[in-house]
Amino acid sequence: MLDRRLQVQSTRWVAQYAFVLSFRCPEIAAAALPGQFVMISVSDTIDPLLRRPMAFYAVGEEDGAPTRFSLLVEVMGRGTRLLSQLSAGDAVDVLGPIGQPFVFPKKSLVAGDDPDESPTEHIFVMGGVGSAPFPFLAERMQLAGCTMSAFIGGRTAEHLLCAEDFESLEVPVTRSTDDGSVGHHGLVTAPLATHLENLRARGGRARLYSCGPTPMMHAVDRLALEYGLPHQVSLEAPMACGIGVCLSCVVPAHTRLAGTASATAGRPHVDAADGYGRSWSYRRICREGPVFDTRYLLWEGRR
Amino acid sequence: MRDAGAVGAAAGRDESTPPDSRVDLGVDIGAVHLENPIMLASGTVGYGDEFSELIDLSAIGGIVVKGLSLQPVPGNAPPRIVETRGGMLNSIGLQNIGVEAFVRDKMPHLRQHDTVVVANIWGTTVNEYVGVAQRLDGTEGLAALELNVSCPNIKEGGVSFGNDPRQLRAVTEAVRKVTGMPLWVKLAPGVTDIGLCARAAEDGGADALSVMNTIRGMTVSVEQRKPLLTTVYGGFSGPVIFPLALYLLYEVNVATSLPLIGIGGIDELDQVLQFLIVGAGAVQIGTANFYDPGISQRLVDELESWCRDEGLDAVRELVGTLQVPE
Numbered sequence: 323m324l325d326r327r328l329q330v331q332s333t334r335w336v337a338q339y340a341f342v343l344s345f346r347c348p349e350i351a352a353a354a355l356p357g358q359f360v361m362i363s364v365s366d367t368i369d370p371l372l373r374r375p376m377a378f379y380a381v382g383e384e385d386g387a388p389t390r391f392s393l394l395v396e397v398m399g400r401g402t403r404l405l406s407q408l409s410a411g412d413a414v415d416v417l418g419p420i421g422q423p424f425v426f427p428k429k430s431l432v433a434g435d436d437p438d439e440s441p442t443e444h445i446f447v448m449g450g451v452g453s454a455p456f457p458f459l460a461e462r463m464q465l466a467g468c469t470m471s472a473f474i475g476g477r478t479a480e481h482l483l484c485a486e487d488f489e490s491l492e493v494p495v496t497r498s499t500d501d502g503s504v505g506h507h508g509l510v511t512a513p514l515a516t517h518l519e520n521l522r523a524r525g526g527r528a529r530l531y532s533c534g535p536t537p538m539m540h541a542v543d544r545l546a547l548e549y550g551l552p553h554q555v556s557l558e559a560p561m562a563c564g565i566g567v568c569l570s571c572v573v574p575a576h577t578r579l580a581g582t583a584s585a586t587a588g589r590p591h592v593d594a595a596d597g598y599g600r601s602w603s604y605r606r607i608c609r610e611g612p613v614f615d616t617r618y619l620l621w622e623g624r625r
Numbered sequence: 626m627r628d629a630g631a632v633g634a635a636a637g638r639d640e641s642t643p644p645d646s647r648v649d650l651g652v653d654i655g656a657v658h659l660e661n662p663i664m665l666a667s668g669t670v671g672y673g674d675e676f677s678e679l680i681d682l683s684a685i686g687g688i689v690v691k692g693l694s695l696q697p698v699p700g701n702a703p704p705r706i707v708e709t710r711g712g713m714l715n716s717i718g719l720q721n722i723g724v725e726a727f728v729r730d731k732m733p734h735l736r737q738h739d740t741v742v743v744a745n746i747w748g749t750t751v752n753e754y755v756g757v758a759q760r761l762d763g764t765e766g767l768a769a770l771e772l773n774v775s776c777p778n779i780k781e782g783g784v785s786f787g788n789d790p791r792q793l794r795a796v797t798e799a800v801r802k803v804t805g806m807p808l809w810v811k812l813a814p815g816v817t818d819i820g821l822c823a824r825a826a827e828d829g830g831a832d833a834l835s836v837m838n839t840i841r842g843m844t845v846s847v848e849q850r851k852p853l854l855t856t857v858y859g860g861f862s863g864p865v866i867f868p869l870a871l872y873l874l875y876e877v878n879v880a881t882s883l884p885l886i887g888i889g890g891i892d893e894l895d896q897v898l899q900f901l902i903v904g905a906g907a908v909q910i911g912t913a914n915f916y917d918p919g920i921s922q923r924l925v926d927e928l929e930s931w932c933r934d935e936g937l938d939a940v941r942e943l944v945g946t947l948q949v950p951e
Contacts, residue, residue: 323678325919363916368711368864368892372916417918560704562713563915565679567671567691569717570706604700604720609675 323565324349325417330408331390338480340451341406342379344392345416351388353419354378356459357556357613360393360418361564364401373417374401375561375608377455377533380487394483396451420564421612424459424531424554426468441469442527447514447542449475449534450483455556457487459531464491471517472496475510475538479503510534511541518549530554543616543624553616557607564608572604573611574620648932649939650925652686652906654884655832657768657807659686659741659907662940663897663925666888666909667692667745667771667811668717672731676914677738680922686907687741690727692773694747695756697723707844707853712863712890713912714842716856719747719776724760736766743809747773750780751799762804769807772800772831775838775860787813787838790825797829809886811835812877819873820880833884835909836874840866862912866890871899878904878945892920894927904945 331344350360361373382390397406408414426444444463446456453474460470470491475498476482482504488495496513497505506513521528528549532542533556546553562568602620605611616624650661664687670676672690682688700720707714722730727744735742744761748754758770774787774796786792797810810826812819814837823834839860844853852858870889878885887900892913900908910921932940 325679370708371711371713371863371912372708415917560706560708562706562708562715562912563669563918565915565918566675567669568706568715568915569671569691569700569720570703570715572700572703572705572720574702604703 323417323420324353325415326350327413328416330410330412330414332410333406333408336394337483340394340396340483342392342394343376343405343408344382344390346390347416348387348389350416350418351381351391354381354388354391354458355419355423356462357424357455357554358419358421359455359564359612360391360416360420361561362393362405362417363415364404370401370404372562373415373564374405375420375558375564375612377556377612378419378458379454380458380461394451394454396483398451417564420608422610422614424455424556424613425615426459426463426466426529442529443521444468444470445514445517445528445530446470446472446488447475447510447530447532447534447538448473448484449510449538450477450481452532452534452538452556453484455533456531457484457491460488460491460493464493473510473514473517474498475500475534477501509541510538511545514542515545518545518551522549532556540622543619543621546616547624554613555616555619556612557614558612559607561608566606566609569604569606571607571611573607573614574602575605575610575614575618576602576620577605577618648929648937649941650686650929650932651939652941652944654769654809654886654906655807657687657741657743657833660739661686661925661928662901662905662907663921663928664689664741664743664886664907664909665914665921666911667773668715669911669914672722672727673735673738673742674731676918677734679918682738682740684922684925685740686925687743687768688735688738689743689745689771689909690731690735691721692719692745692747693721693724693727693757693761694719695724695753695760697721697726701856704854707859709842709844709861709863709865711865712842712861713915714844714854714859714861715839716854716859718856724757728760728764732764732766741768742766743769743771745771745773745811747776749776750778751796754796755799755803758800758804758806762806767806769809769832770800770804771809771811771835772797773811773838775811775813785813787822788816790821793822794825794829797826797831801830807832809833809835811838811888812873813838814840814869814873819876823877823880823883827881827883831883833886833906834877834881835886835888836877836905837870837889840869862890864890864892864913867896871896871903874900874905875903875947891924892917894924894931897924897928898931898943901940901943902945902947904947906944 379394559571701718842861867890887905
């Protein structure tokens, strides 16, 4: 994790409420993995005081080495509005990369994948600015030879983000809007359910990855349970530091699964609740997350 | 401000600075010697392991670890913080790994750094404080105990220890009896007369006083007519509380002769200097560690430069130099 003062390279609006903020920093770009994020300062004054967590949206290369990264930001409040007013050359403080990335096996390593069978389909489900981490994930998955599809939801056509990014990688996109202004009229989980049903009918395998409003992720997880699919989510919470010390961004989670010995994220961790003999504790989204395997989360149907 | 590029700049200092211009940054808080007066406040740096990835802990005067209790505590249900103008409210719920896990899992790493380690401790009864102090007494590499007295005494109707001079003296005395370690008491700000509390801690056997802990605050969602923290109120911290903290330190300095540690809202050198002038032998950086993790190491460098520019041979010369108008 590095703390660097960086100059904004460019600000590019991609929707009425969303823009892409780009930086050049070889150290951070080279270390960044899909699903990880940075903490970015939004003001050089004490108001707003805290940095904001933003997922890596893309990492760019020069001469074959990662040197640049960008963040997809939706204007939601004062902090993100201030970020939207930055121009090329303005300096901000950036701490990162932070957190546990999405985990995905290379095509040849997926258990049960037979060269003669259809490959595991990696399905991204996203709502609003929850789309931010997926184009980077798709890019890295493509390099690994993965088969992918994207289900994008938003309130209106203006709130559907990243569709072009997936299309440029030839990842099939299914759009849903609350107002029906584009694509399926309704929740993103409706076409997803149809897709999973078809997949099951032809004996296909899939893995789910979601990020967006909590009710959306809950609904995706219910489908994951119903169809018996692995599901990773990227969570967000009010966060002061991003370092793991303020203990603000916690989520209740099991520290291990029944019958397994390994802790989440594959490293030993001292859990606050261990002394109570409980099987869960508050896990830090910035440290043990933001990506969690939903089997660990104390979500409805998962308790 | 917030020039993150300065992090790590201290590494080359020894070679580049002529020996005759070195400033003595050392300070003594009673029997505890600090290489410099910049410490990291409890609750803002965990147990040091995460921060050691970002800054050189050996360059800092000292670190006060997250408040420890007898048993591990899971903490409050989220959301746990709310940002306010120039500050924040927290309601973490005293989450910690417990004193046993701290000694076993965290002290070995902390001992590797050439910095003073102070354990912040708390309980909900006097006996719990005593239990934690007994467990920590004589721990290798631990320099002092800091009592967090801003928690409710469940045997005395939930009034917090720090709000009642009688209880404050009792808990300090009880801990004093079971440990020979230097004992610091971190005073709670929400009292009518903090001088009374300072004297109560002194009478109970405190060796130094940390001024101050967070003060309670709240904020409400106008839309939902609900507090933004589920616990209604939280600990208020950040740059906006600095003048309050400085004033309370001034009051405490008038009331006692104990060494003092200034805490509250520091995020630039000027505030460090103000605390020292008013009478703090050292300071602790708190909330600023969240939004500017390199700040403490940078403040050490800035303090040294400032002293050199001012012609001070030792930072101690600045402590308690406040000139109050007649």
